[in-house]
Amino acid sequence: MINLHAEIIANPDKRDALQIALQNLLEPTRQEEGCCQYELYQDTQAPDRFLMQEVWCSQASLDAHQKSPHLEAFRQLITRNNLVKQSTLSYLRFIG
Template sequence: MTTPTDDNRDLLTVIASMKAAPGKEDQLRAALEQLIEPTRQEDGYVNYDLHESVEDPGRFFFYENWHSGEHLDAHLAAPHLVAFAERIPDLLDGDGLTVNRVRRIA
């Protein structure tokens, strides 16, 4: 089994995390699932995988890889992401969205 960074350590990996506001778990899940297909069409996309916590249902993570920071920036400015960002105050808990840009070192 391989991951995208096995062959290319220069990829920009992103781990984004968020927790649904109480009672908004299904709405947040649906909103996140709607981001996947348009994101797969973007330049610089490598993978965009949505996960939900086993221990803490309603906490979601995207594990993403992009060819560059510029590609990620374009993704964050894409209409489907801008529309999602406008819904953050309604869908997410008080901690909001956390985005970590990381590089694989081992």
């Protein structure tokens, strides 16, 4: 199992557009083979901050996700529209 935590912070005045773009990733990603969990959260105290909790069954399934058309379209959209101020991807190890 591969556990990931992605933190994405919207640029000023881009929160709504980023939220829609992130929400549009949910269903196609959840339908991918090897996707065990793909959940989106918004920080209630810092609403420009979004968190994505991901669990993948294997490295191969994560690699396939990274090459998926919907993720590539998302990358192009956020770049073209300057939606993201900062993003961090953390690989997590379950310990209890």
